Amino acid sequence: MEDIKKTDIQELQKQIYALNEQIENLKNSRKDQLSIAVVSGDMDKVLAAMVISIAAAAMDTQVKLFFSFWSLSALRDPKKSPKGKDFISKMFGLMLPNGKNKLSLSKMNMLGMGPMMIKMLMKKQNVMSLEQMFNEAGELGIEIVVCEMSMGLMGFKKEEMIDYPHLSFAGAATFVADAGESSIQLFI
């Protein structure tokens, strides 16, 4: 009788141990979150990033977009003109697209004819414009993190970035930390 009880307890202890291990694994599993490093400033690629983000947010997935390098052009507000830029920053500012409506296509750009045609087609086929997509993204709580380093590199200022409800500025480690806990990570 005593012996049987002892083996029973040992068996139970083993099961508890296995369950604890499973719980620990679950705790460490990734969140229902999408992290995208948006590096490209091409209209088509920013569009792709926004469509995927909106679809994810509509499915209640938390979305965190890390904008860096060329993609910063998409976050510039053409109505804002920051002061106190040095010569090189001003040159960069002049040569790069001023806002999401001025982005070029990665293919078939044809000196701006391509984007014009795409915008026309998008309108005709009821695809949301980038402007509308950013508005929806804001309503859905999609977070945009701006890479401080690339902003400094290109001479962009915080004051010229768009008014977006969930906009913050951070470094690469923030993306790494966010992406580390996301179940989906993309680089566009």
Next chain:
Amino acid sequence: MTQDELKSVVVAKSIDARGTACPGPLLEAKKAIGTIASGDIMEIYSADEGTKQDIPKWCTKQGHEYLGSVDENGYFKVYMKKK
């Protein structure tokens, strides 16, 4: 559900997303789902073929029940039941 069952089903909410392309219909569905009660049926009108695949995926993820779709002239209706 069969086509006949779907056609005669009682819907609590009907949304017309024919004026939007992907991801518009999904977004409209997400916005509307909060306005109906658990167990209610919602129908979504869409002209975007992708919706037929997207809505079932959304339902699976959110735990709603996908009921099926009915083809109409130039568009279709997708039915789902809120969990």
